Amino acid sequence: MIIVMKQAASEEDVEKVKSKAIEQGHEPLTIFGVERTVVAVSGKVIEDNRAIMRLLDNVHEVIPIGRPYKLASRSYKEENTQIKIKDLIIGGSELALIAGPDSAETKEQTLETAEAVVAAGGNGLRGGAFKPRTSPYSFQGLGEDGLKMLKEASDINNLPLFSEIMDTQHLSMMEKYVDVLQVGARNMQNFKLLEAVGESKLPVLLKRGMSATLEELLLASEYILARGNENVMLCERGIRTYETATRNTFDVNAIPFLKMNSHLPVIADPSHATGDSKLVEPVALAAIAAGADGLLIEIHPRPDEALCDGPQALVPTQLNELSKKVSSIAKVVGRTLN
């Protein structure tokens, strides 16, 4: 960190800053400039220690150096993390196309949907059983019954299953059914849940919070990595902005930024990012062109009968179309699909 003193700072003020830095275990260096004195402390300094520096007399500003995440960073691990889930490897040259219903509704719907995923060349199945809903009066998912349906559809079609976990108490039950634990946007900073999935042997797909910065997303992944679970995928699913024309704003900048600063795979969710099936294809293609490692897509055989989020679901024929175009874009950016 760099501690910038006020112009009014006395030598004694500077000494206090230096003592505090030494007390915190650091080696301070002082620069007496023409206008101001600056104390530099090299090495990682935790946020709590920086906060304290701001309180000392005649300190003008305390500026962090470097990034606060470590295990998730490219400088910690240079090569891409690749995550193997059944036959699917995420983070390598092959793209992931994970599709499925917003929610499991019936055995027939989940089966029919899983078959459509395979037919379109998809290699993963997504589906919700526990649904985080803004209103308590909305459909909340089928719970464990939904997981059973999803697991059956996933087994029959040999597709790894991605499903959301909403509470620490569900962990051991969820582990019986799913291949990847999804942490939803609303729980990105539910730290007890992050710690719990960090103890699991299953890979984790971590969605960016609705108003989380990329630094916060990486720090949330750090909670999981620090518990020993190295198989974390990051997911850009749109952020909340002032714009209301679309459900969320898909932050496409996030994809190359995350790939540059972290070794973790990055998945895009254009269904939630747009909230409108008509916008899903162009935004999905954009994500792949920008370097995403895969897509999470909602589909439904009959969106107008969906119990949740029908307006953003593609029908199977649209998924076929999308899959073909993704495959062509993939080649341009040095990737493959199928």
Place this chain on the structure above:
Amino acid sequence: MIIVMKQAASEEDVEKVKSKAIEQGHEPLTIFGVERTVVAVSGKVIEDNRAIMRLLDNVHEVIPIGRPYKLASRSYKEENTQIKIKDLIIGGSELALIAGPDSAETKEQTLETAEAVVAAGGNGLRGGAFKPRTSPYSFQGLGEDGLKMLKEASDINNLPLFSEIMDTQHLSMMEKYVDVLQVGARNMQNFKLLEAVGESKLPVLLKRGMSATLEELLLASEYILARGNENVMLCERGIRTYETATRNTFDVNAIPFLKMNSHLPVIADPSHATGDSKLVEPVALAAIAAGADGLLIEIHPRPDEALCDGPQALVPTQLNELSKKVSSIAKVVGRTLN
């Protein structure tokens, strides 16, 4: 809801919309306008049913009527909810001044702080034992040990204790120590936690999520109310915007908006809303002038030794000053403090 048809809509399209509405249990009425046809459905319609309407052929737009929350609304309950916690009544004419440390650190610090609260005329004690921290490398709170310290300080000084719950598994343990369960901003849409505190007999202080709309805050309170816990306080603690000059943006509009549309008490937290002890007093006074039912204020006897959030903590003498001014503003808006 109002279903606005596209200009191209046929009579058959309109019929389909009407049938779907009847299927959903509603009574649709049709208006054939000069340019467009509109189908109106009166009565409450859940979001999931509105979503389905948007998918029917030649539907242009589906517009909700009325508010999606019910139990939290003024139209459901006209008089202010008053919540009794030990000797403190929140939501009546007396204001709440709940102060304390960001985190319990030592027995001495919590005791000293609680005494300072009483001395300043405060009537509630706040303090964290489980801390939601952005980075896994930051101080995470003392856990149950912290709660013990806080309870002792609260008992000695006869101040009701407010503390944050971070996980459903902690509920029964927390209930042994605290008088009010606080749900933090990061957990405002941790719906399993909302359901759990909805089953508790303790009052709940629900903080607005960092990017939650007021409607979402009220729907989150609805999760708690719907489980039978009527003692919910809402808390405005600043929202995330593009502005970085302050830690958060305190949405003072929220206070009169919530008081107008809901019967629940509204508490303001100027410490987190500003992140800067120099801004706490003016923003606290603003909150009271705007109609808040109370304040949540962080204090520390020696902020430069605080383990967390020192820069936003007032020292005891500043709390005294604040308390006096709050008392004067209170009179102007028909309230009292002390």
Place this chain on the structure above:
Amino acid sequence: MIIVMKQAASEEDVEKVKSKAIEQGHEPLTIFGVERTVVAVSGKVIEDNRAIMRLLDNVHEVIPIGRPYKLASRSYKEENTQIKIKDLIIGGSELALIAGPDSAETKEQTLETAEAVVAAGGNGLRGGAFKPRTSPYSFQGLGEDGLKMLKEASDINNLPLFSEIMDTQHLSMMEKYVDVLQVGARNMQNFKLLEAVGESKLPVLLKRGMSATLEELLLASEYILARGNENVMLCERGIRTYETATRNTFDVNAIPFLKMNSHLPVIADPSHATGDSKLVEPVALAAIAAGADGLLIEIHPRPDEALCDGPQALVPTQLNELSKKVSSIAKVVGRTLN
């Protein structure tokens, strides 16, 4: 518009609403629902008239129907607007690749840059002479001298010239040099400037304001179209959000949304949208994959000598690379470049 009455509304209240609608020149229709009465007014209603309705007794809500822009909308004009500027046609199957320096600095730099644009297969030259700078102490551009340099470079290389106009008083002077008048993000709601360029014979590139909604962007274009200038291009250049990892957040959703709802061409500016030359290529490819009609790219032969915005400038070899990849992506989405 739909006027939703409060439950407490009397027949008299409803009558007043109907009279006001008639006074405004509309034909109101009333629906007496089980819970509420609703008055529907079909046809376009201007915002000012809707605002007045909200003030009548026992009116609960006034809901607009349809979109407030007309000339810019797809329903007004179904086919894509194509804009011919010298040999370049924007909005057809060929993509626009408009590149150049942030600012004209010297005759040599502008010439060298224009040659690099041609070499990379670009078909338009961008360059600033009047620079809107946040600080009065930053480089403000060379003014008319800069335009002269840019025009010379543009003429020699037969590239149409795009440059920003900052004030109504500059219009006739600017028209001597440029082929396209660019209205910058900070001036998107400088309505007098919009009216002025609406009177010009030159095409206009209208950048989205830093926090403008897509509806506001289209309404800003409506100011220009309404004055008779039909040659308007819209430009997505990133919006301001809470995220600080990148200079702006590129709203890629905006591209398909605008193409769907308007007939005007849509250009993407990944240089300002990211502020970081390392992110320009992936975001540029994303924009084309999402359906943009062209790109606006900042380049500089020696970014570390640039007087403004060097960190987001590509060097000529990077533009070559980008151009090749754009060309490949173009084919996948049914477009061409070169």
Place this chain on the structure above:
Amino acid sequence: MIIVMKQAASEEDVEKVKSKAIEQGHEPLTIFGVERTVVAVSGKVIEDNRAIMRLLDNVHEVIPIGRPYKLASRSYKEENTQIKIKDLIIGGSELALIAGPDSAETKEQTLETAEAVVAAGGNGLRGGAFKPRTSPYSFQGLGEDGLKMLKEASDINNLPLFSEIMDTQHLSMMEKYVDVLQVGARNMQNFKLLEAVGESKLPVLLKRGMSATLEELLLASEYILARGNENVMLCERGIRTYETATRNTFDVNAIPFLKMNSHLPVIADPSHATGDSKLVEPVALAAIAAGADGLLIEIHPRPDEALCDGPQALVPTQLNELSKKVSSIAKVVGRTLN
């Protein structure tokens, strides 16, 4: 500025940074830390020079020190700027209560309104003649005719007149009628307009842009101050956020932040900040409690006949009420009204 080198930086890289700093006219100092090397440059460094540093080899980050505005800052001028306009002094102990119609509509309405301002104890008249409207189809103001009406009403009642200027070409005409030139939110970064009003002898009320940071607002004021016009008032009028329950989000934190960091007076506009007459009073009181130097309030004798923004206008009796309460709050914070 502080230039933080990458860990991989060689001595030669560091030398290049130092040479560039010397070339820019600064005196660099180097600190060789355990992990990284840091080059510190004291004294003001303009943004353009910092940008260039970011481009040198193995530079990790360039961090500004100090604030980029100068003339507007408290450290440049310690005492409060007081602006005398007729009998009104803004920025002293007396508060400003500037009220009036959104727009001049008729001679009768402006006169009636001005009289209501005087009756309520107001000391300034606001009113629009040139209206920046999102849609070209909305009421655009009466132009110079409106100014004539407003001036007459202002003269008769001896109230200084505040009115918005929208274009540089209007300046000399506006100066004939108004006492204060208002620059609207949409023009806060219309730099040619800022320069023009900077040359005027009239005081300027500068509204914060819809998504402007406080630093940008102060830099916009710096454009005016740098041209020699020292009489600038800043105005907080709400910012654009994700929240849609109110028209804008009133950033009450801005008031104490601006007062602390600048010597310029700060006026609050709760009418635009809320967009709802029912919220104007509580938010106005909050602004005064937080330390604002005055209020800008929209009133209309008959809001349901207003040509623009009726829903946010108070009626004269409400202004009376507000004025009394402001007067009481004023005393608590050491100010007066009437």
